[in-house]
Amino acid sequence: MARTKTFDEASASRLARETFHDHGYAATSVQQLTAATGLSRSSLYDTFGDKHGLFLRSFAQYCEDNADVIEDELAGDQGGARERLQRHLRTKIDGPSSQRGCLLAKATAELGATDDDVAKTSTEFYTRYERALAACVRDAQAAGDVRDDLDAMAIAAMLLSLLRGIETLNRAGYPTTSLAFAVDTTMTMLAPAT
Structure with a gap:
């Protein structure tokens, strides 16, 4: 007779995720996961x-x-x-994570x-992220707040690259004032001509 599960898989997955997040995949042991x-x-x-x-x-x-x-934020x-x-963009500099x-x-x-599975999941995420950025850019273009002579998807790709760079530099201890300057400069470059 099969045993009935007495735990919530989603909860166990979330708890494991925190351990992987803290230690990385290779450095996380099965013992750490069971704990x-x-x-x-x-x-x-x-x-x-x-x-x-x-x-x-x-x-x-x-x-x-x-x-x-x-998607909700944007x-x-x-x-x-x-x-x-x-x-x-600014929350990636000084937000909680x-x-x-x-x-x-x-x-x-x-x-x-x-790992093909990790690559596939990552690509799917980044595609959603880029689309959410592009939709927000299009909304800003329609409101006259972002240059409309630039392609929204191209801007989204640039912003996604900026976001990933901010994260890497932030974790390396790069000055947050410089990262904020990069965000502000990017937003200035996207502003329509007055």
Whole structure:
């Protein structure tokens, strides 16, 4: 007779995600995962297959959750589209997760070139992110707050590159004043001619 699961898989996945986020994939042991989730080794393996299966589940949910938040932030009704863009860029400098870094960036750097599943999930996330940025740019262009002679998708690609650079430099201890200057300069360059 099969045993009934007495734990919530989504909760276990979230707890594991925090451990992977703190230590990286390779440096996270199964012992750390069982301690973090409260699962026995057998429950972990029965439910997720192995450490890699648990990581993929945790990573996919992290990407989904973050894409949802980003889409909401950029499409929200807090101020105009230009203000939403600038606020989004600035939160990557001094927001609550700015020093911890992004699990997506960490996982992509560690596994993206060797793990097709991680690469696929990362690409799907970045595609959603770029589309959300482009939609916000188009809204700002329609309001006359961003240059309309530039392609919205091209601007979105530039902003996504800037965001990833901000994260890397921020984690390396680069001065936040310089990062803020980069954001402000980018927004100035996107402003329509007066």
